[in-house]
Amino acid sequence: xxxxxxxxxxxxxxxxxxxxxxxxxxxxxxxxxxxxxxxxxxxxxxxxxxxxxxxxxxxxxxxxxxxxxxxxxxxxxxxxxxxxxxxxxxxxxxxxxxxxxxxxxxxxxxxxxxxxxxxxxxxxxxxxxxxxxxxxxxxxxxxxxxxxxxxxxxxxxxxxxxxxxxxxxxxxxxxxxxxxxxxxxxxxxxxxxxxxxxxxxxxxxxxxxxxxxxxxxxxxxxxxxxxxxxxxxxxxxxxxxxxxxxxxxxxxxxxxxxxxxxxxxxxxxxxxxxxxxxxxxxxxxxxxxxxx
Amino acid sequence: xxxxxxxxxxxxxxxxxxxxxxxxxxxxxxxxxxxxxxxxxxxxxxxxxxxxxxxxxxxxxxxxxxxxxxxxxxxxxxxxxxxxxxxxxxxxxxxxxxxxxxxxxxxxxxxxxxxxxxxxxxxxxxxxxxxxxxxxxxxxxxxxxxxxxxxxxxxxxxxxxxxxxxxxxxxxxxxxxxxxxxxxxxxxxxxxxxxxxxxxxxxxxxxxxxxxxxxxxxxxxxxxxxxxxxxxxxxxxxxxxxxxxxxxxxxxxxxxxxxxxxxxxxxxxxxxxxxxxxxxxxxxxxxxxxxxxxxxxxxxxxxxxxxxxxxxxxxxxxxxxxxxxxxxxxxxxxxxxxxxxxxxxxxxxxxxxxxxxx
Amino acid sequence: xxxxxxxxxxxxxxxxxxxxxxxxxxxxxxxxxxxxxxxxxxxxxxxxxxxxxxxxxxxxxxxxxxxxxxxxxxxxxxxxxxxxxxxxxxxxxxxxxxxxxxxxxxxxxxxxxxxxxxxxxxxxxxxxxxxxxxxxxxxxxxxxxxxxxxxxxxxxxxxxxxxxxxxxxxxxxxxxxxxxxxxxxxxxxxxxxxxxxxxxxxxxxxxxxxxxxxxxxxxxxxxxxxxxxxxxxxxxxxxxxxxxxxxxxxxxxxxxx
Numbered sequence: 001x002x003x004x005x006x007x008x009x010x011x012x013x014x015x016x017x018x019x020x021x022x023x024x025x026x027x028x029x030x031x032x033x034x035x036x037x038x039x040x041x042x043x044x045x046x047x048x049x050x051x052x053x054x055x056x057x058x059x060x061x062x063x064x065x066x067x068x069x070x071x072x073x074x075x076x077x078x079x080x081x082x083x084x085x086x087x088x089x090x091x092x093x094x095x096x097x098x099x100x101x102x103x104x105x106x107x108x109x110x111x112x113x114x115x116x117x118x119x120x121x122x123x124x125x126x127x128x129x130x131x132x133x134x135x136x137x138x139x140x141x142x143x144x145x146x147x148x149x150x151x152x153x154x155x156x157x158x159x160x161x162x163x164x165x166x167x168x169x170x171x172x173x174x175x176x177x178x179x180x181x182x183x184x185x186x187x188x189x190x191x192x193x194x195x196x197x198x199x200x201x202x203x204x205x206x207x208x209x210x211x212x213x214x215x216x217x218x219x220x221x222x223x224x225x226x227x228x229x230x231x232x233x234x235x236x237x238x239x240x241x242x243x244x245x246x247x248x249x250x251x252x253x254x255x256x257x258x259x260x261x262x263x264x265x266x267x268x269x270x271x272x273x274x275x276x277x278x279x280x281x282x283x284x285x286x287x288x289x290x291x292x
Numbered sequence: 293x294x295x296x297x298x299x300x301x302x303x304x305x306x307x308x309x310x311x312x313x314x315x316x317x318x319x320x321x322x323x324x325x326x327x328x329x330x331x332x333x334x335x336x337x338x339x340x341x342x343x344x345x346x347x348x349x350x351x352x353x354x355x356x357x358x359x360x361x362x363x364x365x366x367x368x369x370x371x372x373x374x375x376x377x378x379x380x381x382x383x384x385x386x387x388x389x390x391x392x393x394x395x396x397x398x399x400x401x402x403x404x405x406x407x408x409x410x411x412x413x414x415x416x417x418x419x420x421x422x423x424x425x426x427x428x429x430x431x432x433x434x435x436x437x438x439x440x441x442x443x444x445x446x447x448x449x450x451x452x453x454x455x456x457x458x459x460x461x462x463x464x465x466x467x468x469x470x471x472x473x474x475x476x477x478x479x480x481x482x483x484x485x486x487x488x489x490x491x492x493x494x495x496x497x498x499x500x501x502x503x504x505x506x507x508x509x510x511x512x513x514x515x516x517x518x519x520x521x522x523x524x525x526x527x528x529x530x531x532x533x534x535x536x537x538x539x540x541x542x543x544x545x546x547x548x549x550x551x552x553x554x555x556x557x558x559x560x561x562x563x564x565x566x567x568x569x570x571x572x573x574x575x576x577x578x579x580x581x582x583x584x585x586x587x588x589x590x591x592x593x594x595x596x597x598x599x600x601x602x603x604x605x606x607x608x609x610x611x612x613x614x615x616x617x618x619x620x621x622x623x624x625x626x627x628x629x630x631x632x633x634x635x636x637x638x639x640x641x642x643x644x645x646x647x648x649x650x
Numbered sequence: 651x652x653x654x655x656x657x658x659x660x661x662x663x664x665x666x667x668x669x670x671x672x673x674x675x676x677x678x679x680x681x682x683x684x685x686x687x688x689x690x691x692x693x694x695x696x697x698x699x700x701x702x703x704x705x706x707x708x709x710x711x712x713x714x715x716x717x718x719x720x721x722x723x724x725x726x727x728x729x730x731x732x733x734x735x736x737x738x739x740x741x742x743x744x745x746x747x748x749x750x751x752x753x754x755x756x757x758x759x760x761x762x763x764x765x766x767x768x769x770x771x772x773x774x775x776x777x778x779x780x781x782x783x784x785x786x787x788x789x790x791x792x793x794x795x796x797x798x799x800x801x802x803x804x805x806x807x808x809x810x811x812x813x814x815x816x817x818x819x820x821x822x823x824x825x826x827x828x829x830x831x832x833x834x835x836x837x838x839x840x841x842x843x844x845x846x847x848x849x850x851x852x853x854x855x856x857x858x859x860x861x862x863x864x865x866x867x868x869x870x871x872x873x874x875x876x877x878x879x880x881x882x883x884x885x886x887x888x889x890x891x892x893x894x895x896x897x898x899x900x901x902x903x904x905x906x907x
Contacts (some may be wrong), residue, residue: 037431088618095358098431099560100617102360106553107610113603219603223549227442230435271446274439281432282424483765490764491754491775494743498751501740508700508734510726510755510818519761 004137009260010253015144017252018151019213022206023229024236024244025158026078026199032175032239033195035094039101040081042226043108044200048074048207049123049217050116056124063126071204078200079193081108087189112219123215147209154205155245158198162241171195175239224270228255231277237287246288313478320470332470333538334582339473340535341574343480345558346567347527350484352556353564354493355520356500358434361421362528362555364441367448367547368417369410369529370536374461375454376406377537386461390452403467403537407476410533411526417444418525419518426517429503441552448544460543461536468538476534480527485567487523496520500565550606557613563623573624577609584608651713653678653822653854654730659698659708668694669878672708676822681848681855683869685862685889687898691878692858693735696824699856700732701725712822727755731820733811735827735858741800745791745810748799749782752817782817788847789813805836809843816851823848825857829864837861841868862899866890874898 023045030038051073055066085104089097131142162168170191174181182188210225211217232251236243251273259266280287323335344362351359375383375396383392391397401409425436448455455461487493495516498506507513536542558577562569587604590597616623652675659672669691676682684692697703699710701722709718717725726732731752740748757764757778759771786792789809794802799810808828815823828844829837845868848855859865865872866886874882874889876898882889889895 037435085614085618092621094430095356095564096617096621098358098434099556100614102553102556103560103610103613103617106557107607107614110603110607110610114601114607118602267450268446271443274443274446278425278436278439281428281436285428285432486767487765490767490771491750491757491759491778492761492764494747494751495754497743497747498740501742502738504702505734505738505740506751507722508702508726508732509752509814510723511751512721512723 005260008138008140009256011138011140011144013253013256014249015147015213015252016256017249018148019206019210019225019248020229020232020251021155021245021248022151022202022209023225024232024248025155025241026203027230028233028236028238028241028244029171029195029199031233033171033178033192034086034090034097036086036097037101037230038081038086038199039098040085040104040108041199041203042222042229043105043112044074044078044081044222045203045207045210045226046112046217046219046222047077047108048200048204049211049221050112051204052208052211053121053123053217054116063124063128067208070208071201074204074207075197075201078196078203082193082196087192109219109222116219118219120216120218123211123217125212125215129212141213143209143212147213150205150209154202158202158241161198167191167194227270227277228273231273231280234277234285235280235287237289240287240289243287243289316474316478320474324470334578336468336470336473336538337581338575338578339470339477340468340531340538341555341558341578342477342571343473343527343531343534344555345562345570345574346477346480346484347524347531348555349559349562349564349567349570350487350496350527351520351524352559353566353570354488354500355496355517357426357517357520358430359437359521359524360434360549360552360556361437361441362524363547363549363551364421364437364444365414365418365525365528366532366535366551367444367542367544368414369407369532370542370547371410371448371455371461372413372529373403373406373410373533374464374536374542376401376409377403377467378461378464382463382465385463386459387453387456389459390456392456393453396454403465403472407472407530407533411529414529414532415522415526418521418528421525422518422521423514426514426521438549438552441547441549445544445548455544458543458545460541460546462541464537464540464542466537466540468534473534473538476530480530481567481571484523484527488567492516492519497565554609557609560613561616561623563625563628566623566625566629568629569623569625580609581605651678652676652711653680653713654699654856655711655714656695656699657709657711659695659705659710661694661698661703662706667878669698669705669875672698672875672878672880674873674880674883676854676856678854679848679852680871681845681857681869683865683872683886684856684858684875685860685865685872686875688860689877690875692860692875693826694878695875696732696826696856696858699824700730723755726818726820729819729821730824731815731818731822732824733808733815733826733828735830737804737807737811739799739807739811739814741798743799744796745799745802746779746782746786746795748810748814749785749817750778752814753778753781755818785813785816788816788850789843804831808832808840812844812847816847820853822854822856825855827858827860829859829861837864838867841865844868862889 023041026041027038030036048070052066052070055061055069056063061069081104085100086097089100129143129146133140133142162171170186173184173186174188174191228251229248232247233244235250236245236247255269255273258269258272323332344366348359348362351357376399379400380398383397421437421440425433428436449458451457495506495511498509498511499513499516503513532547558574559570562573584605587600588602589600654674654676656672656674660670661668672695684695686692694703698705701720705718709716711717712728712730717728740751757774759774763771783792783795786795789812791806791810791813794806799807802810825844829840832840841864844855844857847853857865869886872884872886872889873880874895881894881898882892
């Protein structure tokens with residue numbers, strides 16, 4: 001493998017890693033606060049691409065506006081999922097919320113099949129994202145360059161919100177101690193809804209970038225990105241935002257490099273992700289940045 | 293005096309159980325002769341769902357270890373048995389791209405034995421999967437079992453010289469009939485309900501209730517959780533093997549997470565920790581799955597042609613699942629059983645003679 | 651031969667030493683009290699004796715057999731039964747099932763004998779049920795036999811927990827604050843009850859108590875823990891007048907006189 005090809009893969013891996021980081025944050029924030037694995041997160045991701053698709057195909061909005069509308073809709077969807085499926089079970093045993101999350105994921109997938117149809121749809125790719133740069137033999141699609149820039153921009157905003165605002169402080173307080181935070185007068189439901197909003201919003205941004213990169217959308221498309229992102233969140237240490245970012249990069253690079261270096265084993269790349277997930281859970285369940 | 297009554301009651305219960313089984317046998321006998329192939333197929337499917345639901349309930353409901361790996365065990369049962377009961381000629385036809393490796397390419401054994409073999413290999417994998425994971429709890433265990441089930445699916449997709457990869461196995465001989473499926477279902481119910489009502493069952497339930505206390509009472513957590521996984525995986529393997537021969541075409545993606553979801557729906561709606569609930573819901577589920585097909589095929593509605601809506605069935609099931617989770621938190625039976633004992637209670641004047649468990 | 655011997659048990663969580671150099675030797679038939687203010691490390695000590703925590707240093711011997719590295723269930727099988735500070739019953743199982751779980755470790759029938767309800771198993775199960783019933787009548791819970799354990803009143807739950815521990819056929823019984831949450835009259839009754847079952851089942855008992863007065867009457871020997879350190883050991887009367895103990899208790903709780 002020449003240096004050029006390696007660099008090309010590296011850029012690809014970083015850009016994919018950014019996407020995983022964006023999705024992983026949704027998992028990690030919700031888990032940090034509710035101790036709940038939001039199984040439906042991957043499906044919220046999927047819904048975002050369909051929102052964007054229909055905003056363009058049906059309402060023929062310009063792409064910028066369509067993407068913005070899709071992000072807003074996804075945020076609303078995330079908040080609705082919490083309101084319907086998780087909030088009524090806040091005091092129920094954890095197994096109930098787990099069932100509810102699984103049920104919600106199942107529901108969203110089937111809803112998408114019924115409403116949008118099961119067949120894959122081609123995602124519209126604006127010209128802006130469709131250019132290919134050639135820098136001394138390295139061919140890079142503009143999406144691969146735009147993705148990290150957009151991701152890093154939003155991740156910085158997120159870090160600001162979490163560590164520099166009052167809302168962020170409330171979130172961190174709840175994730176440290178649910179009951180005490182409640183006693184301290186933090187509005188739990190509002191803060192949790194906001195968490196879902198942020199998680200879903202970032203997932204929507206990730207989803208649109210994902211669809212620009214792999215322009216085919218279908219109801220089950222959320223599953224594998226979802227699981228890889230979840231693995232990223234676990235590796236980084238679930239509950240930790242830095243961890244989710246780092247884990248996302250690692251997983252992105254890993255999947256790209258497996259395909260690049262061991263093309264004949266490429267079919268197993270998701271198996272590798274799952275093996276990694278299982279190993280981390282068994283031997284270092286707190287991840288890189290997590291607490292015991 | 294009391295002893296005599298108790299003996300009498302035991303015999304009476306035994307007698308009732310025999311009658312219940314006889315009714316099923318007679319029903320199957322009549323059904324096999326008189327019903328058309330379509331109805332028989334649905335009823336056969338009912339039996340298979342009962343096997344799958346009851347075995348998953350052992351792990352998730354009675355032992356309280358939330359597993360999402362059932363589809364993986366099923367696919368092992370289906371593939372192992374198919375590799376054993378398919379004729380060498382059929383294998384040659386199926387494996388036209390990558391030939392099947394020896395010795396699978398030449399062996400063929402009777403259906404019954406191959407189904408058992410499917411169950412045993414699934415149980416073995418159940419143990420290998422279970423052993424490292426059993427110290428994980430709750431949602432982490434759910435993820436890991438799901439991960440294993442996906443790993444099995446991915447491996448089966450790639451292991452062409454054994455599984456024929458994504459092409460799957462087609463034209464499997466259809467051995468599974470009402471007798472096989474309900475025979476296996478009755479055995480599953482018998483085995484697992486007996487297990488639940490034995491000292492081992494009490495140990496499993498104690499793990500569900502409070503792991504630390506169970507351990508302090510001398511229950512070996514690793515052994516008992518492993519036991520639940522192995523037994524559950526065994527019957528999942530049997531169910532998968534029977535399903536394979538019923539639908540006659542299997543590929544690795546038949547046994548995706550959607551399959552596990554379906555079984556989870558049955559177990560949760562029926563009630564975690566209720567065998568009768570599972571049996572009832574499994575039967576309703578199989579029938580409803582067919583009944584709801586009308587939504588998915590085009591239909592005439594007062595002269596206007598309405599197109600079918602694919603995916604409608606599963607959407608309806610996911611809505612039912614959500615309603616049950618949110619409003620009937622304990623499922624249909626709420627961990628309780630509809631039992632012959634209660635049945636006697638209703639018909640006996642002296643209610644105090646027959647007390648639960650006495 | 652001593653029933654229990656703890657040899658310089660020390661446990662550290664992170665940098666914090668929760669219990670240091672805990673030593674005790676308990677002889678057959680003794681009833682030893684382990685007291686100390688809240689957070690003194692009493693329950694942690696119990697958890698080390700029963701295998702829940704592995705001590706950082708030191709060893710535990712049961713009948714001179716080293717059990718430090720054994721699993722919790724193995725230790726129970728060797729003869730240490732216990733109750734928990736905050737009652738931990740199998741709340742959705744019936745009262746009698748709770749007790750019968752305790753007999754599971756002594757089950758002789760194999761798994762398949764149990765599943766197929768062979769005559770041998772059925773007989774054994776009957777026997778277990780009979781024994782459980784006897785235990786329940788011993789703790790005056792026989793009339794609740796088929797009730798769901800979680801529905802019992804608090805005091806009954808405490809007694810059921812003791813019955814459940816007895817079902818494991820322990821030689822040594824560890825009771826973790828059995829009188830917690832009881833009024834003085836109930837506590838006195840409970841202590842009499844404990845003495846009664848000790849004689850009846852020929853038990854050796856170590857019990858944790860937070861309130862010193864409760865154990866004065868029945869324990870012949872008392873150990874006092876404070877901040878993980880054993881500050882005193884001796885007869886109740888000696889403990890009562892030990893200045894260190896008084897200081898520990900007065901420091902923690904002003905109501906002790």
